[in-house]
Amino acid sequence: MHPFTLSRPADISAAITAHAHDAHLAFIAGGTDLIGLMKDRVTLPDRLLDINHLPDMAQIEALHDGGLRLGSLARMSDVAANLDVRSRFPVIAESLLFAASGQLRNMATIGGNIMQRTRCAYFRDEDDLPCNKRRPGSGCSARYGFNRNLAIFGWSDDCVATNPSDLAVAFSALDAIVLVRGLRGQRSIPFTEFHRLPGNTPERDNVLDRGDLIVAVEVPARIEGRASHYFKLRDRQSYEFALVSAAAAVAVRDGRIESARLAMGGVAHKPWRLKAAESALRGISLDNADALRTAIATSFTEARPLAQNAFKVELAQRVALRALETAGARV
Amino acid sequence: MIQTYAERAQSDVRMEVSMTVNGSLRTLKVEPRTTLLDALRDELGLTGPKKSCDRGECGACTVHIDGRRILSCMTLAAMHDGQLITTIEGLESNGSLHAVQEMFIEHDGFQCGFCTSGQIMSAVTVIEEAAAGWPSAATEDVTKPFTIEDLSPAEIRERMSGNLCRCSCYPNIVAAVAEAARRR
Numbered sequence: 001m002h003p004f005t006l007s008r009p010a011d012i013s014a015a016i017t018a019h020a021h022d023a024h025l026a027f028i029a030g031g032t033d034l035i036g037l038m039k040d041r042v043t044l045p046d047r048l049l050d051i052n053h054l055p056d057m058a059q060i061e062a063l064h065d066g067g068l069r070l071g072s073l074a075r076m077s078d079v080a081a082n083l084d085v086r087s088r089f090p091v092i093a094e095s096l097l098f099a100a101s102g103q104l105r106n107m108a109t110i111g112g113n114i115m116q117r118t119r120c121a122y123f124r125d126e127d128d129l130p131c132n133k134r135r136p137g138s139g140c141s142a143r144y145g146f147n148r149n150l151a152i153f154g155w156s157d158d159c160v161a162t163n164p165s166d167l168a169v170a171f172s173a174l175d176a177i178v179l180v181r182g183l184r185g186q187r188s189i190p191f192t193e194f195h196r197l198p199g200n201t202p203e204r205d206n207v208l209d210r211g212d213l214i215v216a217v218e219v220p221a222r223i224e225g226r227a228s229h230y231f232k233l234r235d236r237q238s239y240e241f242a243l244v245s246a247a248a249a250v251a252v253r254d255g256r257i258e259s260a261r262l263a264m265g266g267v268a269h270k271p272w273r274l275k276a277a278e279s280a281l282r283g284i285s286l287d288n289a290d291a292l293r294t295a296i297a298t299s300f301t302e303a304r305p306l307a308q309n310a311f312k313v314e315l316a317q318r319v320a321l322r323a324l325e326t327a328g329a330r331v
Numbered sequence: 332m333i334q335t336y337a338e339r340a341q342s343d344v345r346m347e348v349s350m351t352v353n354g355s356l357r358t359l360k361v362e363p364r365t366t367l368l369d370a371l372r373d374e375l376g377l378t379g380p381k382k383s384c385d386r387g388e389c390g391a392c393t394v395h396i397d398g399r400r401i402l403s404c405m406t407l408a409a410m411h412d413g414q415l416i417t418t419i420e421g422l423e424s425n426g427s428l429h430a431v432q433e434m435f436i437e438h439d440g441f442q443c444g445f446c447t448s449g450q451i452m453s454a455v456t457v458i459e460e461a462a463a464g465w466p467s468a469a470t471e472d473v474t475k476p477f478t479i480e481d482l483s484p485a486e487i488r489e490r491m492s493g494n495l496c497r498c499s500c501y502p503n504i505v506a507a508v509a510e511a512a513r514r515r
Contacts, residue, residue: 001364002364003362003363004363004364005344005363006346006363006407006409006410028407028410031405031407031410032387032402032405035366035387035405035406035407036386036387036405039385039386048363048407052410077399077460077465080465080466081460081463081464081465081466083476086466086473086474087474090473090474093466094473097466097467097468097470098468100493101492101493102400102453102456102457102460102491102493103390103401103493104402104405104493106399106401107401107405107406226474238468238488238489238492239493330474
């Protein structure tokens with residue numbers, strides 16, 4: 001790796017101030033994404049600030065109202081094993097368990113997980129091929145290149161990458177809230193507004209500014225929380241990023257869907273909420289697969305596949321259906 | 332003042348880090364960019380953890396920090412001041428192999444042996460994680476409690492998926508882990 005300095009901030013304010021005033025400084029927590037990016041020379045920060053020792057940021061709290069507060073430094077493995085997480089929001093535990101490996105889950109944090117960068121092969125290529133996300137203005141090699149794994153929704157000619165986080169898909173479906181501290185104090189960002197679409201500035205994955213530090217993610221109590229499921233389809237069974245995945249959560253009354261939450265991974269630059277499908281699903285019986293399929297299809301009229309990934313349009317609908325049916329079985 | 336990489340490479344930016352490695356307190360000076368794996372191998376001469384992919388993909392560098400399995404190639408040595416590190420060299424006690432090591436021999440869980448230290452370090456904690464009630468992606472229902480009796484071959488395969496074996500000794504590795512878990 002390139003040479004850099006490493007230090008620990010005295011407290012959270014010092015961390016925020018240092019990050020705000022130094023464009024060549026990066027926070028490091030679990031490091032499982034950042035160190036890979038540095039080894040591949042995708043990002044070359046001059047200074048790393050080790051935030052692992054900041055206090056009060058690693059808790060997993062079961063809130064009295066049925067929600068959760070996950071500190072940004074909580075490790076993936078601890079959150080996935082937590083009994084409150086598993087019983088209140090199985091979709092969160094499953095999204096974590098279907099990601100990475102046992103070793104990586106012991107290292108990687110909740111904050112780092114939702115900050116992880118795309119796995120688009122061109123972005124990470126050691127030969128530094130054109131990539132607007134890596135070097136703005138250099139072009140997109142994937143637009144007419146190898147794009148089987150990439151987006152079918154919300155992409156631009158400047159970037160067709162997908163977000164690799166599984167956890168983010170679950171957070172999106174549950175309308176979680178990202179708690180961020182910055183130079184001007186603390187603020188809450190609705191999860192569906194946390195990640196961005198690429199547009200003509202694909203170098204920005206999310207809405208955070210310099211000096212912003214994620215302190216926690218809150219998951220409000222949801223009537224659909226318990227009957228939730230994460231279904232992930234991959235090119236191999238384990239230890240692989242999603243081809244397509246879905247987080248589903250559902251509340252049922254008198255055998256019919258009272259409300260449904262659906263978000264997909266592997267299809268866009270951000271977790272992709274199926275809002276039209278969620279509306280169309282209301283009132284449908286969970287046993288009526290044809291009606292469920294038709295409702296889900298309402299969110300796919302706007303799909304725009306690339307040259308190599310037209311198969312994802314059908315696959316994603318089947319994955320959404322499977323996730324919804326499995327979630328429904330937990331009612 | 333902005334230094335070039337070349338200038339910085341020539342200045343001594345090494346950091347002092349003290350870790351308890353396999354039971355002994357070790358103090359060393361490392362560059363910030365030194366991975367824990369390189370520090371263990373090159374500074375402390377512990378060549379049990381292997382440098383294979385160096386990208387967190389193969390698991391050959393697996394060691395324990397404070398009793399948990401991690402990938403030593405994907406973390407910086409200087410981030411682990413004050414922590415407890417265990418490598419394969421520290422697994423035996425008083426000349427006796429760890430039960431998981433015994434089972435790898437018993438079940439012929441390796442051929443070339445290059446991935447073996449990582450496999451064994453992972454396997455030791457796979458059993459501990461299961462005993463602590465951690466579910467996995469192979470667990471039928473994560474909302475229910477998990478016990479070590481639920482550690483089926485399918486569970487072991489999923490939990491060991493972060494350790495690759497080019498010789499493909501997987502069936503024997505799974506058998507070794509299963510028996511070590513049974514005898515626990």
